[in-house]
Amino acid sequence: EWCLSNRAGADSVFASLRALYRWGVGRSLPDFSLQTLKAIKAIVIPNAAKGHHVRFRHVIHGPFSPEELTLIRRELDWERGGAEDRAIIMLHLELGANPSAFCRLVNGDLKRIEADGRRWYQLAVPRLKKRRGERETKRRPISQRLGKLLTSLQRGGPESRMLHWLSPDHPTDGVRWAMHRWVKVVNLISPRTGELLHMRPRRFRYSYATHIAEAGASKYHLAELLDHTDLQSVDVYVETSPAIAEQVARATDDAMRPLIRRFLGKIICGRETDEVATQPTIPASVPHLGLRESRRESPSSLGVG
Numbered sequence: 080e081w082c083l084s085n086r087a088g089a090d091s092v093f094a095s096l097r098a099l100y101r102w103g104v105g106r107s108l109p110d111f112s113l114q115t116l117k118a119i120k121a122i123v124i125p126n127a128a129k130g131h132h133v134r135f136r137h138v139i140h141g142p143f144s145p146e147e148l149t150l151i152r153r154e155l156d157w158e159r160g161g162a163e164d165r166a167i168i169m170l171h172l173e174l175g176a177n178p179s180a181f182c183r184l185v186n187g188d189l190k191r192i193e194a195d196g197r198r199w200y201q202l203a204v205p206r207l208k209k210r211r212g213e214r215e216t217k218r219r220p221i222s223q224r225l226g227k228l229l230t231s232l233q234r235g236g237p238e239s240r241m242l243h244w245l246s247p248d249h250p251t252d253g254v255r256w257a258m259h260r261w262v263k264v265v266n267l268i269s270p271r272t273g274e275l276l277h278m279r280p281r282r283f284r285y286s287y288a289t290h291i292a293e294a295g296a297s298k299y300h301l302a303e304l305l306d307h308t309d310l311q312s313v314d315v316y317v318e319t320s321p322a323i324a325e326q327v328a329r330a331t332d333d334a335m336r337p338l339i340r341r342f343l344g345k346i347i348c349g350r351e352t353d354e355v356a357t358q359p360t361i362p363a364s365v366p367h368l369g370l371r372e373s374r375r376e377s378p379s380s381l382g383v384g
Contacts, residue, residue: 130315142285164261175287182250187237200226292316
């Protein structure tokens, strides 16, 4: 009954319950029956609405606004707040990964590359939900400022935890508390709410993906950067991107403009362009058709003077 309540995450909870029952039936354990398993398999749990915070740009749970991101970057540029808190926020701002991935970072994941007198930093971010026999990572470039900051905070050897100041038992809770603490220390006020900015790791991920989509990235590129194997997970970012709307408008404006001019009662040319009309057509009683195409009737019958 709880899973059928359409709450967030109910579908995954029911999937775990069904897998557990299948496991029990497969081992002929007491109180596990094949008939009940068949009944459980027949139950369909509706998926909760996904992506509505991104789609409607929720002021608290959705992506940050451009003004909010500008304020965050400004405070980071001024190096306000603790170094540990700034490192956590910069990681989420630049890479947009899940906090659990950052909590699994070790010192050896940070790579420094020097060539031609220049220095670059790369970070091997652990992959989530793809864990097999060995640890998998995806290498991502980071800014020099973040690379230097992470280097200065390192303690121990290559296999030591990079974010060593977080509790090993509940590191993701420490990430959320670090963001909350930093916002209070720098007194970061949201222009949209007039209150302290509601900063959470998920909002950085939404903002990162939204920015990439607005830059014109494809769904495949988005899925690669967000480490998704299902393209449906990134549809919401592409669908709600203003850049997509502008591209659609540019692609359809030329085709729709003549039709709009017809309904406005303006004289248009026979070739449906904005050039000088050689054979002008005056909209008649059927405005979406030219005068010559409207049932071949005479101008007097159409009420045209």
